[in-house]
Amino acid sequence: MAWADVITIIKDVVISGAAIATAYAAVTGLNKWSSELKGKANFDVARDLLRAVYKIRNEVEFCRSPMIFAHEFPDWYRGSLGKHDDDEVGKAWGHAYRVRFVPVADAVSEFDLKTLEAEVLWGQQIKEKSQELRQLVRNLQVAMEAVVRDKYSGGEDFKDRDFGKSMRSIVSSSTKGDEFGQNVLAAVADLESAIRPHLPKN
Numbered sequence: 001m002a003w004a005d006v007i008t009i010i011k012d013v014v015i016s017g018a019a020i021a022t023a024y025a026a027v028t029g030l031n032k033w034s035s036e037l038k039g040k041a042n043f044d045v046a047r048d049l050l051r052a053v054y055k056i057r058n059e060v061e062f063c064r065s066p067m068i069f070a071h072e073f074p075d076w077y078r079g080s081l082g083k084h085d086d087d088e089v090g091k092a093w094g095h096a097y098r099v100r101f102v103p104v105a106d107a108v109s110e111f112d113l114k115t116l117e118a119e120v121l122w123g124q125q126i127k128e129k130s131q132e133l134r135q136l137v138r139n140l141q142v143a144m145e146a147v148v149r150d151k152y153s154g155g156e157d158f159k160d161r162d163f164g165k166s167m168r169s170i171v172s173s174s175t176k177g178d179e180f181g182q183n184v185l186a187a188v189a190d191l192e193s194a195i196r197p198h199l200p201k202n
Contacts, residue, residue: 036080046198052111133187143170
């Protein structure tokens with residue numbers, strides 16, 4: 001075998017080896033890049049969803065504040081200082097609660113969007129876990145509507161004292177025995193336990 005043939009064979013082997021090494025490096029780099037992208041997507045979705053959960057918690061807490069200030073009512077409403085019929089009282093309280101609920105509704109819209117993104121990555125389970133918190137927000141909205149209807153009726157709707165007490169306990173937080181508030185915190189904690197594994201540990 002001539003030296004020229006040997007050199008040609010060596011050259012072919014070197015070129016083949018370089019091509020294999022390049023291909024291996026490319027595949028390894030692609031896998032690493034893909035893994036990093038997936039990790040970043042998981043982190044971003046988990047962080048954004050957890051932030052949305054906390055936003056709902058905070059807005060619900062503010063919405064349920066037992067203190068309603070004069071500026072939350074329409075300008076024409078003077079509360080007990082004015083002479084208002086039941087219809088006017090109902091409209092005034094309906095206005096106050098609608099304004100209070102707007103940030104909660106906005107927080108829920110953001111939460112729904114982030115839950116959908118998480119479902120794409122993590123599956124149906126996160127959607128199922130989100131339902132409890134959403135239902136509690138819906139219960140708050142229904143209770144607010146019930147309190148407003150009672151104002152319109154001049155107290156007739158809450159003649160059943162237990163029903164009235166139940167609705168008011170959802171609408172307004174209390175320092176003692178705030179069952180609704182505890183349920184919200186439990187739903188938040190349940191979501192936290194599902195989301196935190198997707199965040200890097202410090």
